[in-house]
Amino acid sequence: MAEFSTPTTEQQFAENFAQLKPLMNRTEALYESSRCLFCFDAPCIQACPSGIDIPQFIRQINSGNDTGAARTIYEANYFGNACGKVCPTEVLCEGACVYNLQEVKPIEIGRLQSFATTKVIKSGEKLFGPGVANGKSVAVIGAGPAGISAACELRVLGYAVDVFEAKAQPSGLTVYGVAPYKITNEETLAEMAYLQAQFGYATHFNSPINSRAELAALENKYDAIFLGIGLGSTNVLGLPGDGKINCLGAVEFIAELRQHHHAIKVGRRVVVLGGGNTAMDAASESARMGAENVVMAYRRGNAEMGAYAFEYDLAKSVGVKGLFNVSPVAILGDGYVTGVRFVRTATAGDRVHEVAGSEFVEPCDMVIMATGQAKKTGFLELIPGLQLDGKGRIVADAQTGQTTNPKYFASGDARNGGAEVVNATAEAKVAARGIHAYLSK
Structure with a gap:
């Protein structure tokens, strides 16, 4: 039984893909910003690759200066709104929050960041402008x-x-x-x-x-x-049968989904090859599009995946199953995909080797290859x-x-x-x- 029904309208698509970090209202932003300790040597700043002065913009939100907060964010990061939502804050700024040391929920820095920047985007307020032309x-x-x-x-x-x-x-x-x-x-x-x-x-x-x-x-x-x-584009593994209908790259699948939403058709039984964050996204998306069975297959063990742990937890929460220590041998089917033949693997040191006589078939009608980008x-x-x-x-x-x-x-x-x-x-x-x-x- 699928966790989600297949969306047939834009509203159903939006419901299935409800935002993980929904926009805060003013009350939520005031409460959350009031929790910040405004650390002098703020570890959250050190954990942010763009070096946003996080305590500063949170203090500005708490004092009602949302425009000033947006300016602080954008001065450091021109994708301030997007990063508040798409950044792995769980392992960056929020992961470095001192509250983690006390087993207290860290400050929701990403949502506060999106709150301030969304407000200034909607207002259209002019915060920046081009410098004096230098002729180059x-x-x-x-x-x-x-x-x-x-x-x-x-x-x-x-x-x-x-x-x-x-x-x-x-x-x-x-x-x-x-x-x-x-x-x-x-x-x-x-x-x-x-x-x-x-x-x-x-x-x-x-x-x-x-x-x-x-x-x-x-x-x-x-x-x-x-x-x-x-x-x-997605790296090609060169597997026998990888040209069959409904065998596609994860990057291409996600791009189509982003542009065409509920118009995209997803198989009932989906196998995703890979163990990175893109694999997790493709698997989660397949489940949210109504696939009845989604299997994420990786050639090493769970602990060796490249994906962040919270991304795998998210995939599991929508019904995705993990299949570890398996390597694809061939994509099966006559025209359309009907399954993937796998062989079980074992790891010795840093090397992966196949286990003789361990081949098996995982039935499916769609294969998504999250095998990196060329x-x-x-x-x-x-x-x-x-x-x-x-x-x-x-x-x-x-x-x-x-x-x-x-x-x-x-x-x-x-x-x-x-x-x-x-x-x-x-x-x-x-x-x-x-x-x-x-x-x-």
Whole structure:
């Protein structure tokens, strides 16, 4: 029996994907902000990759200065609203809260952050603006968290900025790759519109940069180029039968779900391959779309999964079952998926080996492969002198974001290999300042 009925309307979809961190009202925000101890050496600040002054903005909320709180947040993190919802606060700021040492519920920092920023977004109040024009321009490739954050910071520094985005909407994975129960499309796009209005960068949608000729044109026109291209499609395992109907990548599945909601059809019996946070999202989403049986299969043990423990707990809470120490051998079916053949595994030291004679079949009618994302090495190899590391990540200076081609700077998943939204935004501000230092010489 499915935990959720299959949604057939937008209202039913919204009910199935109710927000994990719903927006606080004024009373809730006042109460929660009053619990903060305002630690002098606040560990929550240290745990935040973007270094938001968390006690400061909480104090501002508690004193009724919600606008000041939003300013404090956005001065450190241009995706302040989104990060309040999509960040793994359980292991970052809230995980570092001193209340955890007393076995008391930590301050709901993420929800307070969203409270203040949502209020200023809805009001449209002008908190920031571009700096005095310096006559120089920068091209930003990619309108995700890294690209948009870099664009905002560069505008503050006085640069003309053109953002080139391959897709039809901004914010990257925040709108295309995050589970709908973490943030809605409307919330994401409202923040993007707010930033656009504040800083005035130009965004060119449906404008992919794919060729050497297009890159050369940017190199000739702009003083510097920022790469915020993220990662590519789901890694292909090369399993026999992985081309069958209803066998798809998790990144592609989540993107379709985010854009088309209840119009997406999900199998009745779903197998998700992988043990990372994306696997947990895909499994939870399948259950919320009405799948009767969802199995998350991972080749190692439970304790070795890459996913955060709270993400696995969330998946289990909606009926997802874990199948551990198994490795997929083949996708079965005649045209459509009918099952996955697995072999059991054992771990010796750090190595996984198959157990002979242990093959079995898990019946299903949909397979979602959450097996990581490919690097965009083909595109990056079009840039002269750009060095990649052994894992296909962009090599860049940690202090400036400058790559081995001095005209190019980078941050986000293409550089760090895949991290959180907050990491991309923090790196992008550093890279924008690196561009400023480079062009100010």
